[in-house]
Amino acid sequence: MLDVEAIRKDFPILSREVNGKPLVYFDNAATSQTPQQVIHAIVDYYSNFNANIHRGVHTLSQEATDLYEQSRQKIQAHFNAKFSHEIIFTSGTTHGINLVANGFSSILKTGDEIIVSALEHHSNIVPWQMLCEHTGANLKVIPMNDQGELVMSEYDNLLSENTKLVFTNHISNALGTINPIEYIIKKAHAVGAAVLIDGAQACPHIKPDVQALDVDFYVASAHKMCGPTGVGMLYGKEAWLNKLPPYQGGGEMIAEVTFEKTTYADLPHKFEAGTPNIAGGIVFGTAIDYMNSIGFDAVAQYENELLEYATEKLLSIDGLKIYGTSKHKTSVLSFNLEGIHPYDVGSILDKLGIAVRTGHHCAQPIMDYYKIPGTIRASFAFYNTKSEIDALVEGVKKAKKMLS
Template identity: 65%
Template sequence: MPSRLDRTFAGMLDIKKIRADFPILNRKVNGHSLIYFDNAATSQKPQQVIDKIVEYYTLYNANIHRGVHALSQEATDLFEESREKVRAFFNIAHTKQVIFTSGNTHSINAVANGAHAFVKKGDEVILSAVEHHSNIVPWQMLCERVGATIKVIPVLDNGELDMATYHQLLNSKTAFVVVNHISNALGVTNPVKEIIDAAHEHGAMTLIDGAQSCGHMKIDVQALNADFYTMAGHKMCGPTGIGILYGKEEALNALPPYQGGGEMIDQVSFEKTTYAGLPHKFEAGTPNIAGGIALGAAIDYLNEIGMDDIAAYENELLIYGTEQIKTIPGAKIFGDVTDKAAVISFNVASLHPYDIGTIVDKLGVAVRTGHHCAQPVMERYQIPGTIRASFAFYNTKEEIDVMVQALQRAVNMLS
């Protein structure tokens, strides 16, 4: 197989070869070539990942960790090899700190559900105003349960967090600080290192939601020093139904398990049950074995291309896309700052984003419209939602041109 490290010229990925790995990009939608700009919702999967899922069910299908027969041992080895790939990819100190979950939302809930170990009555939990619902609701549930209070870091007009207010919010009652690394609604990259360090100075725990960062930038969890960091496999070219929870060893040991059942136990009697050690303490029941193994294949694929090259190329798409969208009369971009991911959230004049999204879909262009599971963001800007175009390393500037033409056509039809 030719390497995806080949370049058409110095420093540039061979996008033609990369696109050939993604069979869905050959699809037609409403008679037009598919242009997929909904990568913030889920990334497409290369053939190498799809093949790994088929290979597992064809050759290795068996439950893991429990059998002495060959299939079980082979499946276990492949699943644990993926855990090691995750460990290395995010610079995690030990594989026992890699918890496989069903997704990013599951990872957050696993922490929030057990966070009564860290958050007591009268304490405060700080969230940001740009959080996804899945990083708001679990913490509301926790605070209602234990009698704690939520404080919110405001968002400025440009989409950046009001860091001056954040530092004012921190106090002796702050027990947990929870923010996303990159806003799914705006694409803005938050200063998570500053947020984490300031929280720790006040003795608070931290969780960083990495759903939008894990497939688009190099992440070093030890350098960030967050107590917990969550990832979504399906947003980094892996399959759906697989996620990752990272935690510092002492934090994971202090966190009670989210679910009970097989695999997460040490000894069970009707009088008392003791739990298994990490990571199995948090992995009750049969996991998504095929998904875990295929996530390892996705990591291999991303490593072959190189995360630095992915980030650089996607930034080129971001700059170009921003310039082109601004040529549309009446276009307004929300979160138009320098430090952001390849996500452009925008509206055109007073036109409803849903109407525009419906028309461009008829022309084969897939964008996301609505509040993006971030209703507080939309309330902040007093809008019903936005059109969100989110790019990945298999997209092209030519596709952006087609999208802009489709957007202009939609605007002309609706005006």
């Protein structure tokens, strides 16, 4: 069991007040909070190791390079990639998706098909639409049902010899649904298609094993995992990363440059042009160390308790409807009060010091399916408490009374 009160002391921001009230932070699906251990690592880098990496013979550069590459190895171990060079540092999940989409622009042709799910974040829709416009490929969509689950029988029907790439999120950011990615990957591979999984929402809650999944590409962001913003990772199977062309040109990603011809560096540097977010890359490893010290099994068990508790308490409010009721979901609750706009509820909750997200959560097709403008989303992390959920419930009741 987690010692939640001890864990909360690691997060300085959780002790502050908002609008004169103790902060209740339930916007973890947008970004997690940062523990003191990670904050200290950022300060330590800039205080003691600040130098450009991979390029200098001087001590600072070598030390910074060692720390950066050690972090890559931590990420490799965490996701169980076969090789450290299969881990590409990115600016975040969106960057990783665009890197792969750009690479496939040289592979796909007119008549090819790619498949996306109806539960996607815009970052896992728009790059593929752009890819189809560029290549003439066709975009197919796995539909969803009223419970917020993907309809796997329809997925089976979409697959064909023309399918070249399938992409879906591991967990829906808007609904919390855990998608059956093992099935999705296996069926895609049976027709020769590659698979990209958007793991941004999954990685704070579970520990993906990319080799066990046999996934071709997996993307994630540090800031969802108690790390800094502006850094993430793309895992890609070595064979695929060697096949895809570079996403950007510049320093670091080259082997040799002449005005006649440029040759590219080996993995992972082929995809890491320019000076990276060095501090971010280093402390991404620190954040992973921190979360592993908490333990993902304990995190999953505790967050599930929070989810069940919050679901029961919120459903006791007349006129409240929860969207996304799959049996397989993580600690996200999207809901509305009948006849009341979600933005208005969110504004009142903010006055009470309660941070939730309102709107379509960059998943507008989901909201269109339900024929709603958006939802109020409360997303929980391992440092949240049942007493905070009680505050949320009372805040929603107050908002309902004021707005009805």
